[in-house]
Every structure is written in C-alpha cells, then in structure tokens.
Amino acid sequence: MTWSQDPMQEPPQQWGPYPGQPGPREPQGSPEPPQRGSGRGWWQVPTAAVLAAALATAGTWTLAEQGVIGQDEPAQSVSREPAEGTPASASAQQGDDSTNQPAEAEVAAGSTPASDPHWSGIAEKVSPSVVAVTLANGAGSGVVLDDEGHIVTNHHVVAEGGPIHVTLQDGRSYPVEVVGSDPVTDLAVLELEDGPKDLQPITVGDDKDLKVGDPVMAIGNPLGYAGTVTTGIVSALDRPVRASGKSPEEPVVTNAVQTSAPINPGNSGGALVDSRGRLVGINSSIASLGRSADTAGSIGIGFAITATQMKNVTEDLVESGSARHPQIGVRIEDGRVEHDGAQLAAAGVVSVEEGSAAAKAGLQKGDAIVGLDDNQIDGVWSLIAQVREQRVGDEVSLRVIREGKEREVSLTVASEAKGEATAEGGTP
Secondary structure (H helix, E strand, C coil), rough: CCEEEEEEEECCCCCCCCCCCCCCCCCCCCCCCCCCCCCCCCCCCCCCCCCCCCCCCCEEEEECCCCCCCCCCCCCCCCCCCCCCCCCCEEECCCCCCCCCCCCCCCCCCCCCCCCCCHHHHHHHHHHEEEEEEEEEEEEEEEEECCCEEECHHHHHHCCCCEEEEECCCEEEEEEEEEEEECCCCEEEECCCCCCCCCCCEECHHHCCCCCCCCEEEEEEEEHHHCCEEEEEEEEEEEEECCCCCCCCCCEEEEEECCCCCCCCCCCCCCEEEECCCCCEEEEECCCCCCCCCCCCCCCEEEEEHHHHHHHHHHHHHCCCCCCEEEEEEEEEEEEECCCCEEEEEEEEEECCCCCCHHHHCCCCCCEEEEEEEEEEHHHHHHHHHCCCCCCCCEEEEEECCCCCEEEEEECCCECCCCCCCCCCCCC
C-alpha cells in the first residue's frame, strides 16, 4: 500500500430528515443512531459528508460537534405572516408584475451586485417563486421550477406521505402530487394539480460561478413564517455534508454550499439565491452545537444542495419518477499519502469492482485519490459527494498518487446497478 489509513477523517454524524412537523420529539439523551457505513464501505450510495440538519419543521438535521442531536420540537401553530419585528428576517412582499417568466431580480442602478446587492428588489422578484409546503404533520418550503407546475423540495419534507398542499406567496393554496422523491439526494419534485397560469418559475443560476464571500439570500418557510428572507455570504464551497435520519434510508451525502444566511426548521426545500436572484442551491440542513431539539437552530452554518445537483436529479425525477445515482465502482477508506515530501489526506482504494468504470480506467488497489477534476479529495465523504454531483455519462479526471507518483486517470461516470445503492454494498 502507498497510503496509510486515517481514522480521524470521518465527520460527526447527526439525526437526519424528518418529514414535516414531528409528533412526539426524541427525548434528550437519545442513543446515537448507528453509523450506516464507516467510510470503508463500498460507496455507491449518494450518502454522506459533513453534518447537516434537515430543515423541515418537523425535524431539522442538525450537526453536533460531539454526539447527535435529537428530533426538533414541533413548531407552534403560527400565522403565515411573520411576527412584527422578527429578528434577522423580513417578510417578502409580492411584486406588481406576476408573470410566468423566470424571476430574475433587477439590480439597483449604480450598484455592483456582487458587493452591494439590492436585497429588497431581489426579495420582491424571487419570493413569488418560493412556496410553503404543508402536510398533516409538518411543513417545509419549495421552489417553482417551471410554468407546468413542477416544484422542487427536500425528500425529508414529504417522506411521510399524506395530502400535501403548497401555498404561494400571495396566499393561494393548491394540492400537489409527488412526481418523484429520492432519499439518496434528499430531493423531491411535486406537481400542482390544476395550478394557476401565472406561476413564476425561478431563474436557475450556476453554482460553479460562486466564490467564497459572495452574498446570498435564503427564502423559505421557517417555523411556519412564510416568505421569510435572510441574508449572508457563501462561507465555503464543495463542503461534503453527511446527514442521516431515523428511517432506515441511506444517509444523505451532499457536495454542499455552506452559508452564513440564517436557516431554520421549515427552510428545507427553500431557495438560496445569489446577488442577482438566481437559484444557486436548495436549503436542506444546518449544523448545531446543541444535543437536543431545545437547542437546535441556526448558528450561522447552513448547507444547501447545489443547483447543479438539483438540476441533475429533478430532470430524472420529472422524466421517469426516479433518479440515477452516479458511481465509479471502488471500495475506499480514509487515508493519508506521502507526496513531494508532504502528507496528503486522500481516499484510499481498497478494491476495484470488476467491470466498473474505475476498472476500465485502470484504477488499482492501493491508489490514493486526492483530486477529481479541479476539486481536492481528502477522504471518503468528499469523493462520494463529488461523484454524486456528476451526471451519469460525464467524463471526469481523477488525480491519483500511486507508488509516490502522481498521475491523471480519466473515466466515465456510470449508473449504479439496481438494488446496489447501499452503504454496505455500493460503490462510488
């Protein structure tokens, strides 16, 4: 072997998505949920990466620095309008022009969007594209994708099933059906039944254009306060986020946008937009220092599924009702490798699946993967997250250290075989 095992790489795990508002909450001191794969398993799964908090009002995925968070306390029954003077948030108002064209905010004359965003104009233009999602047991948020009535939200928001309604920014409410839901990526697509003709789809931007420090706005339905907007910056990019829930489903792995914009339970499925009002992420989880529902809430570390992954998954869900999950076919573990006199964190290849994309590309047992395209790979979860953001059929280049020498390995991302997407038996 040319790399050494690194047992410190795996991030803390946390409670994962809970659909809607929960019934009885978990008692404090609940036992930690079992790990669903130690980072040394086959990763075909689209699971895992850095702490997160599913933001449905019924249960936020929260990350604890040590230990696990219990389920969030049910939100109180509140009016659709936020209370006057609600700190760190504002209720977005309906603009005068309701059209079925994608919403793109106008920028105030003389301002530079990246450094001086016109947030009130952005909120006015984008808020009609964000909806409140309500179920019998809870609530979340959603984003209008097109004028045909497709709405994206988080899987954990709608996972419990039952009648679902969405409420538009102007107060109109409609029943929706689930077109498709993918627990692996925590994304779902809803469709309005006999929806209005004046739906305003959001403009989808390119998260690849984001830079750390860029201003962003989160829009959603936290704790039932519909139309709430909060602002912050991009705190980090390509952040591997791992979250798991009470269900036996796989933990979710996301190559996330980290933001300081306050995000709270109920924001799940809502929009993260850039300084021009373009969608760059779907808010899905938060980190928390608390160990129970009593202390779960925004501490300025929130995570959004990238617009890139959202587009890949929702296109599959709309077309077929299910999502394809990319894989390359290697069994990996966290490790470190020596290169040019320095130690590098890496994803070490334990074995290569016969006939897989990795095998065809020449990956070998003992290889240390330290990069994918222009992105650094520092362990199991970052490689899983990066692969999961690709589309099946994409060409990627892996940076590999083999016997002390660096080499590039190009391969075509494949689709996981049916029934193999588990932490124990999958492959990335």
